[in-house]
Amino acid sequence: MAWLxxxxxxxxxxxxxxxxxxxxxxVFKGELGDWMRPEIVGRAGQVEAxxxxxxYLAKAAPASPDWYLSAPNARSSATIAxxxxxxxxxxxxxxxxxxxxxxxxxxxxxxxLGGEFLYRFHFELQLPYPWGRLLASAAGMMLLVTLISGxxxxxxxFADFFTLRPGKGKRSWLDAHNVLGVVAMPFHLMIxxxxxxxxxxxxLPWAASARYGDDMARYVAEAAxxxxxxxxxxxxxxxxxxxxxxxxxxxxxxxxxxxxxxVIHPGDAAAVLRVTRSDGxxxxxxxxxxxxxxxxxxxxxxxxxxxxxxRTYDILYGLHMGRFTPVLAHWLxxxxxxxxxxxxxxxxxxxxxxxxxxxxxxxxxxxxxVGIVAGMPLAIAAFLWANRxxxxxxxxxxxxxxxxxxxxxxxxxLYAVAMPPRRGWAWLMVLCGATWLMLPLASAIATGRGLFAxxxxxxxxxxxxxxxxxxxxxxxxxxxxxxxxxxxPPAPRRRRAAA
Amino acid sequence: MRLAKRFDIAxxxxxxxxxxxxxxxLVAYALARLWPGSDAEAVVTGTIVGVLAMPAAAIWMFGxxxxxxxxxxxxxxxxxxxxxxxxxxxxx
Numbered sequence: 001m002a003w004l005x006x007x008x009x010x011x012x013x014x015x016x017x018x019x020x021x022x023x024x025x026x027v028f029k030g031e032l033g034d035w036m037r038p039e040i041v042g043r044a045g046q047v048e049a050x051x052x053x054x055x056y057l058a059k060a061a062p063a064s065p066d067w068y069l070s071a072p073n074a075r076s077s078a079t080i081a082x083x084x085x086x087x088x089x090x091x092x093x094x095x096x097x098x099x100x101x102x103x104x105x106x107x108x109x110x111x112x113l114g115g116e117f118l119y120r121f122h123f124e125l126q127l128p129y130p131w132g133r134l135l136a137s138a139a140g141m142m143l144l145v146t147l148i149s150g151x152x153x154x155x156x157x158f159a160d161f162f163t164l165r166p167g168k169g170k171r172s173w174l175d176a177h178n179v180l181g182v183v184a185m186p187f188h189l190m191i192x193x194x195x196x197x198x199x200x201x202x203x204l205p206w207a208a209s210a211r212y213g214d215d216m217a218r219y220v221a222e223a224a225x226x227x228x229x230x231x232x233x234x235x236x237x238x239x240x241x242x243x244x245x246x247x248x249x250x251x252x253x254x255x256x257x258x259x260x261x262x263v264i265h266p267g268d269a270a271a272v273l274r275v276t277r278s279d280g281x282x283x284x285x286x287x288x289x290x291x292x293x294x295x296x297x298x299x300x301x302x303x304x305x306x307x308x309x310x311r312t313y314d315i316l317y318g319l320h321m322g323r324f325t326p327v328l329a330h331w332l333x334x335x336x337x338x339x340x341x342x343x344x345x346x347x348x349x350x351x352x353x354x355x356x357x358x359x360x361x362x363x364x365x366x367x368x369x370v371g372i373v374a375g376m377p378l379a380i381a382a383f384l385w386a387n388r389x390x391x392x393x394x395x396x397x398x399x400x401x402x403x404x405x406x407x408x409x410x411x412x413x414l415y416a417v418a419m420p421p422r423r424g425w426a427w428l429m430v431l432c433g434a435t436w437l438m439l440p441l442a443s444a445i446a447t448g449r450g451l452f453a454x455x456x457x458x459x460x461x462x463x464x465x466x467x468x469x470x471x472x473x474x475x476x477x478x479x480x481x482x483x484x485x486x487x488x489p490p491a492p493r494r495r496r497a498a499a
Numbered sequence: 500m501r502l503a504k505r506f507d508i509a510x511x512x513x514x515x516x517x518x519x520x521x522x523x524x525l526v527a528y529a530l531a532r533l534w535p536g537s538d539a540e541a542v543v544t545g546t547i548v549g550v551l552a553m554p555a556a557a558i559w560m561f562g563x564x565x566x567x568x569x570x571x572x573x574x575x576x577x578x579x580x581x582x583x584x585x586x587x588x589x590x591x
């Protein structure tokens with residue numbers, strides 16, 4: 001079983017580490033979006049913000065077959081819209097745009113994917129559909145098997161939990177791996193299982209064919225009865241009072257707020273407005289949906305999930321998304337995610353340290369491991385730096401931010417491959433720490449907001465909190481670099497008589 | 500590594516990946532066929548249990564004392580699910 005734990009861990013370890021770290025950052029997806037769009041300072045009520053956004057979309061994207069909106073909320077002040085737009089090469093694809101909550105327009109807001117990039121990377125890995133999702137599922141399943149075999153391997157799991165032998169090289173890595181792995185083990189198991197479950201419609205469609213055969217249309221309709229989507233008529237019709245529909249929806253949400261809004265076939269006589277309750281105050285992912293005929297304002301359907309098995313699935317999915325209200329819960333998710341990433345990282349480092357460095361294959365694996373473990377947090381920092389440094393009016397700047405992320409990750413791996421692992425690790429971690437430490441300063445110069453712009457005195461809580469977090473992350477990076485660089489590998493072991 | 504050991508590991512790995520997925524698919528299919536509730540509920544129930552079968556099978560493939568026991572157990576579980584599926588017939 002120890003053999004399984006070691007090899008299964010390594011096989012997709014790099015990938016699982018990248019998934020875990022990007023998922024950890026995604027806990028603060030909404031807040032990250034606000035931080036990356038410093039131009040948005042106004043706040044508006046949800047009904048007004050959504051109505052303004054729909055007005056804008058009617059002019060900007062009348063030909064799109066549907067519009068999707070995320071309403072602003074306490075964690076994210078922009079209205080995030082997505083619609084189908086023509087591409088430069090003649091094709092069409094969905095575009096993500098942040099709209100000002102007051103004007104409903106994107107003018108003056110820097111083009112960025114915000115928190116959406118790391119969120120998508122977390123389960124799509126920047127690969128075309130469905131390959132990224134399949135690979136992420138395989139990685140999640142591998143993590144689950146590795147965790148279970150890890151529990152079986154570490155028979156002294158509770159004794160090990162109280163063992164930390166610092167400054168002892170490999171043994172310290174092992175202790176850190178055990179402590180971090182055990183302390184948040186329920187979280188690790190939960191997040192791996194629910195992560196696999198979140199993509200199960202793609203990976204395990206056999207139960208659906210067992211009951212529906214080839215009738216996928218009936219399956220989709222019965223799986224999500226709230227998602228009413230009538231066929232378009234081809235006749236145009238102006239919308240009725242959108243504000244009235246939105247207010248009616250909110251009145252049906254038991255004190256809840258608006259989460260997502262969709263318009264299917266905008267402008268058509270058969271268009272519908274679909275308003276979904278925010279799931280930010282409940283365990284389950286997805287919530288009640290209220291649908292209106294756009295042309296008349298009449299309620300077409302109201303659906304709240306109450307089927308036990310589907311509800312169970314929604315709650316398991318919701319546990320993965322971790323959206324429920326208290327801010328404390330978000331921080332616990334964030335810290336547990338960091339613990340999981342660190343468990344995987346220390347596990348990878350242990351694997352490389354337990355192997356003969358004289359063998360070329362092992363040496364190569366160790367160096368790539370160094371590059372990825374240190375390169376991922378460095379690349380995320382670079383992504384945020386790019387957001388501050390690239391001109392807000394630069395064409396294609398959202399794509400440029402993403403390119404910088406991958407360029408820095410690739411450079412880190414190349415550097416690590418060229419260096420002896422100990423030196424490569426120390427320098428990359430110093431660079432990573434310094435990049436995070438300097439970020440608040442760069443951000444203050446670029447935006448005039450945050451800790452170094454007198455924000456601590458004002459009410460700019462998000463920017464100050466972000467700066468403090470960056471400083472802590474940077475400090476931790478430097479500390480790890482110093483501690484590991486100071487450690488001297490033990491002299492070759494001499495044979496000793498048994499004590 | 501000796502050839503026998505290599506074969507042992509390769510056979511277990513095959514069972515823990517391809518075999519475990521096949522079992523998950525069969526369990527999901529069989530349970531969805533059997534479940535007395537509505538179609539949509541049967542699909543969700545079968546799928547969740549099917550997903551749980553995969554890591555269980557993977558751990559079993561490596562935990563079993565011999566390669567014969569490992570594959571035997573997997574074949575037994577898969578066989579039961581197959582018989583249920585076959586007996587339940589195709590969806591109408």
